[in-house]
Amino acid sequence: MPQNETLSARWTRWMNRFHAILSVRASPATGFVSQPEPRTIGRFAKGRQLVAGNFMFAGSLIQDAERSIWQLPPPDLLFEEEIHGFAWLDDLAAVGDAPARRRAQDWVFEWIELYGRGKGPGWTPDLTGRRLIRWINHAIFLLNGQTSEMSRAYHASLAQQTIFLSRRWKSATRGLPRFEALTGLIYAGLALTGMEGRVDPATRALARECAEQIDEQGGIATRNPEELLEVFTLLNWAASALSEAGRMASPEHLQAIERIAPTLRALRHADGSLARFHGGGRGAEGRLDHALASSGIKTLAPDGLSMGYARLHGGRTSVILDAAAPPQGAASCNAHASTLAIEVTSGRRPLIVNCGSGVSFGTQWRRAGRATASHSTLALDGRSSAQLGKRALVGGHERELLTNGPTDVRVQFMVNTTAPGIVAGHDGYLRSHGLTHIRQIEVAPNGRSVVGEDTLAAIERADERIFDRMLDRSDLQGLGFRIHFHLHPDVDAELDMGGAAVSLALKSGEIWVFRHDGTTKLSLEPSVYLEKDRLKPRATKQVVLSAAALEYATRIRWSLSKAQFTPDAVRDLNRDDDLL
Helix, strand or coil: CCCCCCHHHHHHHHHHHHHHHHHCCCCCCCCECCCCCCCCCCCHHHHHHHHCCEEEECCEEEECCCCCHHHCCCCCHHHHHHHHHCCHHHHHHHHCCHHHHHHHHHHHHHHHHHHCCCCCCCCCHHHHHHHHHHHHHCHHHHHCCCCHHHHHHHHHHHHHHHHHHHHHHHHCCCCHHHHHHHHHHHHHHHHECCCHHHHHHHHHHHHHHHHHHCCCCCCCCCCCHHHHHHHHHHHHHHHHHHHHCCCCCCHHHHHHHHHHHHHHHHCECCCCCECCCCCCCCCCCCHHHHHHHHHCCCCCCCCCCECCEEEEEECCEEEEEECCCCCCHHHHCCCCCCCCCEEEEECCEEEEECCCCCHHHCHHHHHHHHCHHHCCCEEECCCCCCEEEEEEEECCEEEEEEECCCCCEEEEEECCCCCCEEEEEECCCHHHHCCEEEEEEEECCCCCEEEEEEEEECCCHHHHHHHHHHHHHCCCCCEEEEEEEEECCCCEEEEEHHHCEEEEECCCCCEEEEEECCCCEEEEEEEEECCCCCCCCEEEEEEEEEEEECCCEEEEEEEEEECCCCCCCCCCCCCCCCCC
8 A cells, every 4th residue: 555645545546446356257358349540659769678678667767688567666656657558569569570579468468467357556547548549559469479368368358448447437537547548448449349338438428528628728727738739649549440430529529629739739849849838748759740630630729828828939930938827726736837938949959948847757856847947937036936835636646736826927919010929927926025027028030039028026006015025024135036048958058258148059050149138147057957758857057147126127138049140041950869
């Protein structure tokens, strides 16, 4: 039993175990009615590493060529959950040779032997849905050369997991886990003999989730772009599987796909990756483009915000700004204090980034990644714009929620100007310091410059009184603030012009120059880039503007611009190294 497990979590685990064992007694499937076309995409390099005995999951690496994946001592719960979800089957299938097939077959049938009777970890609705999709997608790969006895065991396990899922999908956390559970149930119901009766209830349930969980902007409550992509991908898979079986997805299902597609386009940087906000990463290379192409939806995002984000672009430069309040309640369990943070990409090269989610590097990195100082925005007086506070049970795990964050975030797009721009402000520091943070961003139409202005202002009389009290506490030294601009690790940064500017060299050969108006201290400091597919955080740098607010309005101007000798477009032929 996990330490400090709540009664609710214990009850959920017991019920999952009870229904897992009960499902083993059900009549098994004997084969496939139809098999959806495999749509999951694996990584060849990661598949080769698995064959070689390099097991990297959730930021932990175990090197052991002798033992199977189920004999490894999992270093943490995230590692254990990843291996029981079987997404690694995609990677072995991407390799596709005899050694990779043997590994896949051995590990699948060993799982059936060890856990197929409803015992051990992995019997949760979301992991079961994820596992079923992979087992069905790669059935030919897994059954090639197997005996009839092994084939019967395989189909029996699929049926038992399907029955378990039909009974327990409602216990999955709303959002991505429930979409995984229902998509897996639809997949299995369509594919397996005797399971057809599960399809219609699952299709109706998925329609309800689409109507309730996907808002009018095509967003989800967590505001996590990568999570939205995962939901979108699952909805595409389910709709395609239904279509191939001669069925039609519900109108709510298809309308959700239509709403999400333009939102994902708005969250797409110039390099094809997603903006990294609220626990989400940039996404596997090509995954976003593949999902959008598969949907067949070509609608562009309407003017305004998309899931609370603003996208500005000019030429080959894109800027994405978090322009809404952070998620609330249970949806904030992975959320970050990132209001008004930006990311900037030039061509296929990230320039300004947020540090990202440190969830795979342990509790301390996870907490650090959620702080305002880990984002490319202003942090006042060493505080975050939202605080980590109340703990709650989410998805069977106790999580820290965001509290006391901005509630009033105002946005105005700049029209009738020479450059696309936006002005946004939030009240995250209003109650504590009497100050509103206002950020203005403009992007040149040719993409050669990004001009910004950050303002801290006491707007109302009551705000001025709070500010005065805080100023007195500082012995009239002012309220210190720092504006962070975290750089991608591939950016080579150096102080220039006697410390008045920073030169930023990209692997593409582009040179950008960061300048400011001289009212703050400019420094180049260490930073980290948190990628979940890495063994440890990557060292990088950040440009920091620091000063103190002494008056009711403090304004700082800064700019990013391409060096004069840098052309508008360059042939970017440099290849990125593989993650591991």
